Amino acid sequence: MNMKISLIGCGEVGRCYAEALAAAGHQMVDLCDERPTDALRALAEALCARVQTAPGAWLADAEVVISAVFGGVALDVAHRALPLMTPGAIYADFTTANPAHMTSAAAQATAHGVRLVDVAITGGISMTKHKTPLLCAGIGAEDIRVLLASIGAPIKAVGDRAGDAATLKLLRSIFTKGIEALAVECLVAAEKKDLRHTLYDVLSDVDQTPLPSFLEACVRTHVIHAKRRLAEVQEAKRQLRLDDLEPLVLDGVEALFQRTTNALNAETAPIDNTIEGSLTWLRQHAESSRPSV
DSSP states (O other): OOOEEEEEOOSHHHHHHHHHHHHTTOEEEEEEOSSOOHHHHHHHHHHTOEEESSOOGGGGGOSEEEEOSOGGGHHHHHHHHGGGSOTTOEEEEOSOOOHHHHHHHHHHHHHTTOEEEEEEEOSOHHHHGGGSOEEEESTTHHHHHHHHHTTTOOEEEOOSSTTHHHHHHHHHHHHHHHHHHHHHHHHHHHHHTTOHHHHHHHTGGGGGSOHHHHHHHHHHHHHHHHHHHHHHHHHHHHHHHHTTOOOSHHHHHHHHHHHHHHHHHHOOSOOOOSHHHHHHHHHHHHHHTSOOO
16 A cells, blocks of 8 residues: 655655555655755755645655664654654654664654654665664554565665664674784784684584573673683684784773683572573673773
8 A cells, every 4th residue: 555655854765665655656755954965956856845844734745754864863753753643544664763762753643643663774874775674563563564665775674663773783793803803803803924714714613502592692601601701712812912902892802701600600509501691681781890980
C-alpha cells in the first residue's frame, strides 16, 4: 500500500530515502529543511512535494514522518513535531540520536497517539544508498520494515522498544571497530615478521565456530583463565615493543585482563560459569571499577 510521507532533514540520508520512496510509488508530501537549497527545491518540484522550513501543521497530512536530522538536535525536533502529527501516524527517526533520547521521544509520541520507530543505519549511505542495511525498533517497527522493504532496503525489526536499534548499532560498533583496531595492530606486526599469510592459516580454526558460540566461549573461559591469559597479553606487548611497534589496542586488552585478574584474586565464592553467570559477574566488576563522577 502506498503511503503519504513527509521528511524532516534533507541531507544525504533524507534525500536518498525520499527519492527511493517516491520511485517505489509512495507520495512525498513535504520536504522540510531550515535552509532549503536550490537543489532541494528542484527535488521537491520533481516529487510534487511542498518545501517547509520548520515543523508545522503540515505534519498532520502524513501517515509517516521521517526525521533525518543531525543526532544532536533529534530530540528537540521530535518534541516539536510529535504534537502536530495525526494520531496513529508513525514518526521514524533515522538519526544517530542518543538511545535514551529515543526512549524519551517514544514516551512523548505515545502520549500523542503517535508510534515512534527508531531506525539505525548500519552501513555507509554514500556507498550503498537505500540498499544500506537497517535496524528498526519501536511500536510500528513492523510497518516501517514493510515500508522500507518496498524500496529494497535490507531492514530487520529488532523489537518494540524505541532506542534498541540505536543501542544495537552502538554495540555493533564496539565489536566491529574493536576488531578493526585489533586487525591493524596484529597484521602490521605479522607483516613486519613476514608471517601474515601464515597467520591466516593459524587463525583458520576461528572460522569453524559460529560467531555467537565463539563470543560466548571467549567470555566463559575468560573468567576461568584470565590470570594465565594476562601473562600472554603482557608477553605479546613485550614482543611488539621489541619489534619497534607501540601497542595501543593491547594496552586496553591488558587493562581488562588485569581488572578480571584482580577481581578473581579477591573472589571467595564460586563463580557461575554459564554465559549468564559469567556476564553478570563481569558486569558487576565493570560497574564497580568506574571512577566516581
